[in-house]
Amino acid sequence: xxxxxxxxxxxxxxxxxxxxxxxxxxxxxxxxxxxxxxxxxxxxxxxxxxxxxxxxxxxxxxxxxxxxxxxxxxxxxxxxxxxxxxxxxxxxxxxxxxxxxxxxxxxxxxxxxxxxxxxxxxxxxxxxxxxxxxxxxxxxxxxxxxxxxxxxxxxxxxxxxxxxxxxxxxxxxxxxxxxxxxxxxxxxxxxxxxxxxxxxxxxxxxxxxxxxxxxxxxxxxxxxx
Numbered sequence: 583x584x585x586x587x588x589x590x591x592x593x594x595x596x597x598x599x600x601x602x603x604x605x606x607x608x609x610x611x612x613x614x615x616x617x618x619x620x621x622x623x624x625x626x627x628x629x630x631x632x633x634x635x636x637x638x639x640x641x642x643x644x645x646x647x648x649x650x651x652x653x654x655x656x657x658x659x660x661x662x663x664x665x666x667x668x669x670x671x672x673x674x675x676x677x678x679x680x681x682x683x684x685x686x687x688x689x690x691x692x693x694x695x696x697x698x699x700x701x702x703x704x705x706x707x708x709x710x711x712x713x714x715x716x717x718x719x720x721x722x723x724x725x726x727x728x729x730x731x732x733x734x735x736x737x738x739x740x741x742x743x744x745x746x747x748x749x750x751x752x753x754x755x756x757x758x759x760x761x762x763x764x765x766x767x768x769x770x771x772x773x774x775x776x777x778x779x780x781x782x783x784x785x786x787x788x789x790x791x792x793x794x795x796x797x798x799x800x801x802x803x804x805x806x807x
Contacts, residue, residue, distance in 0.1 A: 587617040590693045591628060602632045603651055603695055612637045616701050618694040620687055623671050631674060634701050639677060641685050654685060657707040658709040666695045669780045677697065725793065778803055 584601050588594055596619045602615055612635050620629035629643035640655040660680050667674045673695035676686025690698070780798055785791045789801070 587614070590691060590697060591617075592617060592619040592694065593621070596629050596631055599651065600633055603642065603653070604633055604635075604640070606654075607640070607655075608635070609637065615705075616688055616697055618675070618687070618698050620689050621672060621691050623687045632687050632698055633692070634698065634705070636705070638651075639702065641687060656683075656685070657712065658705050659704065661702075663707075664699060664706065666699040668692050668695070677702070776802060 584594070586595050586803065587597050587601065597617050600617055600619075601614070608614070615634040617634075618632045620626070626750065628648045630644075633640045633642065638655045638657045639661065640653050640707045642651050642653045644650070645652050656677065656679055662678045662680055665674075665686075667731070673687040673692045674686055674688045675690055675695045675698045676684060678684050699738070701718040720753060779800065782791075782803070786795075
């Protein structure tokens, strides 16, 4: 079970302890990605460890002469950045969170620190993309509600606009139907308005004008009735 976490010469005993501890901490759908183990230059009886999962990063510190293990964890969405610094002996891996907290482990084998950094960057990119998609969906939802409100406002004004050209009583006393002809000549106007509205909608659908410009121009056309 733990063999895949020993590929960079991790201490098997330390990995086994951390793996058993992680087994009690994993949530539904959470998977262990990598485990790194501290390697101090002189005495390395109770090394610190770092574990990465697809949901969070965990820092483990042995206590009570190795009888217990303390840990602190951070979910990926709360991590602003990850760092690694290689020194003469080993490397330091650390993270910085949204609330300003910092956590790190020193004396990590350089190859393990690089792996941690690689996996952490990949998870950060995944979280950033997920956040971008969430923000995009929220903006689309807000845009949809705005369009609905504008549409409702336009439709509310439409019944009021056509009232302007009131029927003329003068032609009643005329014996001929000639005075009624202007109304037939003016009849194409709604067709012309319809064409203009269709063209305006086509510009909006093709992304050539914004929603605000579309609503404004549509109101201008309707107000000419």
